Amino acid sequence: MSEKIIQNEPVIIIKNLYKSFGTLDVLKGVDLTINKGENVAILGKSGTGKSVLIKILVGLLKPDKGSVIVLDQNIAKLNEKELNALRIQVGFSFQNSALYDSMSIRQNMEFPLIMNNKNLSKTEVAKAVHEVLEAVGLKDKMNEMPGDLSGGQRKRIGIARTLILRPKIMLYDEPTAGLDPITCTEINNLINQVQETYNTTSIIITHDLSCARETGDRVAMLLDGKFAKIGSFDEVFKTDNEQIQNFYKYNFIQ
Amino acid sequence: MLSKALDTYFIGIENSYQFVKQYFKQAFVPPFHFQEIIHQCYEIGIKSLSLISLTGFIIGLVFTKQSRPPLEDFGATSWLPSLMGIAIVKALGPLVTALICAGKVGSGIGAELGSMRVTEQIDAMEVSAINPFKYLVATRVTAAVITIPILSFYCIVVGLLGSYVNIHKEEATSFIAFFKSSFSTISFLDLYTSITKSIFYGFTIGMIGCYKGFNASQGTRGVGKAANQAVVTAMFLIFIEEVIIVQVANWIRYY
Numbered sequence: 001m002s003e004k005i006i007q008n009e010p011v012i013i014i015k016n017l018y019k020s021f022g023t024l025d026v027l028k029g030v031d032l033t034i035n036k037g038e039n040v041a042i043l044g045k046s047g048t049g050k051s052v053l054i055k056i057l058v059g060l061l062k063p064d065k066g067s068v069i070v071l072d073q074n075i076a077k078l079n080e081k082e083l084n085a086l087r088i089q090v091g092f093s094f095q096n097s098a099l100y101d102s103m104s105i106r107q108n109m110e111f112p113l114i115m116n117n118k119n120l121s122k123t124e125v126a127k128a129v130h131e132v133l134e135a136v137g138l139k140d141k142m143n144e145m146p147g148d149l150s151g152g153q154r155k156r157i158g159i160a161r162t163l164i165l166r167p168k169i170m171l172y173d174e175p176t177a178g179l180d181p182i183t184c185t186e187i188n189n190l191i192n193q194v195q196e197t198y199n200t201t202s203i204i205i206t207h208d209l210s211c212a213r214e215t216g217d218r219v220a221m222l223l224d225g226k227f228a229k230i231g232s233f234d235e236v237f238k239t240d241n242e243q244i245q246n247f248y249k250y251n252f253i254q
Numbered sequence: 255m256l257s258k259a260l261d262t263y264f265i266g267i268e269n270s271y272q273f274v275k276q277y278f279k280q281a282f283v284p285p286f287h288f289q290e291i292i293h294q295c296y297e298i299g300i301k302s303l304s305l306i307s308l309t310g311f312i313i314g315l316v317f318t319k320q321s322r323p324p325l326e327d328f329g330a331t332s333w334l335p336s337l338m339g340i341a342i343v344k345a346l347g348p349l350v351t352a353l354i355c356a357g358k359v360g361s362g363i364g365a366e367l368g369s370m371r372v373t374e375q376i377d378a379m380e381v382s383a384i385n386p387f388k389y390l391v392a393t394r395v396t397a398a399v400i401t402i403p404i405l406s407f408y409c410i411v412v413g414l415l416g417s418y419v420n421i422h423k424e425e426a427t428s429f430i431a432f433f434k435s436s437f438s439t440i441s442f443l444d445l446y447t448s449i450t451k452s453i454f455y456g457f458t459i460g461m462i463g464c465y466k467g468f469n470a471s472q473g474t475r476g477v478g479k480a481a482n483q484a485v486v487t488a489m490f491l492i493f494i495e496e497v498i499i500v501q502v503a504n505w506i507r508y509y
């Protein structure tokens with residue numbers, strides 16, 4: 001992983017971000033800059049606000065304070081049209097896949113594509129669908145319904161659905177949660193392969209250390225609403241911060 | 255800020271007002287999802303057609319049967335067709351249709367959108383630059399506004415048919431004579447009121463189902479709650495609308 005050359009060209013800049021729900025303070029001053037072509041793994045315990053953070057990046061949630069700049073645009077200052085134009089360039093793979101369960105796998109793929117490009121021909125659409133399903137290795141599931149797939153397959157279909165819009169940035173919310181080690185490795189490889197083929201910048205949210213190590217050029221550790229440490233995998237865990245050490249210890253014991 | 259319950263009550267009213275406003279802002283500007291609207295019309299029709307057929311027919315039949323003895327006492331059974339015409343066209347047809355649709359269609363929409371909300375499918379649409387309000391809510395409400403008046407009309411026809419079956423059995427009245435006399439006391443204003451009522455009912459059913467579903471929370475429990483509340487609230491509002499519209503129609507009649 002470390003041979004990869006990452007340009008010093010920031011595509012995501014998060015500054016001093018705050019977010020709370022009622023009396024619950026979730027994010028308390030998050031800072032993070034991500035460069036083009038970089039994979040950043042965000043680690044953190046359940047409920048620390050990892051999902052909230054990436055939802056803010058695509059404007060699904062509004063921050064209380066702080067600024068978010070994605071692809072040179074300040075999220076807070078965009079109107080609906082501009083925000084949609086930006087959202088097309090950002091792929092969001094949901095924690096629970098969020099497949100449209102009234103549609104077949106094929107329709108799941110076609111839907112975002114057709115809704116955003118009204119004048120694509122049928123063959124162009126079919127070709128795009130084939131390509132992304134090929135990329136995730138699930139071409140044979142094309143005509144099935146999401147309910148008939150396993151968890152790992154749903155994850156991969158969810159990733160394929162976001163790839164179809166050719167995003168510049170990929171956000172993965174716990175891509176390996178609840179999967180067996182072999183499927184985890186497959187998904188990790190898929191994430192790296194997506195990065196290479198489509199030259200995306202990615203955020204991978206996870207609490208699985210092997211996933212973070214395999215996919216992340218850098219690792220960021222979210223503790224108490226802030227990034228306690230950002231750096232390479234080894235840098236982050238070579239620390240005397242007890243909470244980070246515990247995170248490491250328990251992850252590999254289980 | 256009297257109390258927390260009162261607060262949430264008024265916030266609820268404000269939110270539903272915004273939701274309705276949003277519909278009028280989005281339903282009439284392109285892009286229109288015509289295919290989806292037609293699909294939803296079909297869904298609404300299919301879901302409730304059999305129940306409306308059965309209920310409409312039986313109500314027509316039974317209502318006629320039971321109204322006969324008191325009229326017979328006065329030797330006024332020849333009034334039966336026009337009496338049934340008034341009852342079915344002006345009141346029963348639209349109301350029965352609306353209540354059936356509130357149960358079948360409203361709860362269906364509430365559950366469907368509710369589960370899409372809690373499984374983040376609505377968020378997924380939003381992040382792929384698809385307007386979920388327009389695609390999910392506007393199409394369903396429009397479909398309900400189109401379909402429920404048609405179903406009401408259908409219910410009226412089936413109800414009168416039920417009534418005719420009973421009258422034909424007892425009096426051997428011809429089909430044409432029956433319809434002539436049942437519509438003799440129905441004015442255009444009556445028909446117009448019935449259609450207007452149905453449009454309001456359709457709007458209410460679609461809107462409440464979508465509002466409850468779209469704002470569902472708390473996981474799968476929220477889905478059941480959304481479906482349930484959609485039915486209860488829609489039925490409640492339908493009765494209130496019934497009273498108001500009949501009242502307004504009466505004012506129009508006398509001025």
Ligand SMILES: Nc1ncnc2c1ncn2[C@@H]1O[C@H](COP(=O)(O)OP(=O)(O)OP(=O)(O)O)[C@@H](O)[C@H]1O
Nearest residue numbers: 021026044045046047048049050051052053095207
């Ligand atoms: N829409 C919301 N309304 C209220 N509270 C919320 C909302 N979204 C998240 N929260 C709260 O914010 C906190 C952080 O949630 P989040 O989903 O970001 O956790 P997470 O780090 O992704 O955890 P996990 O690893 O379990 O997915 C939680 O305590 C959650 O209850």
Ligand SMILES: [Mg+2]
Nearest residue numbers: 050051095173
């Ligand atoms: Mg999460």
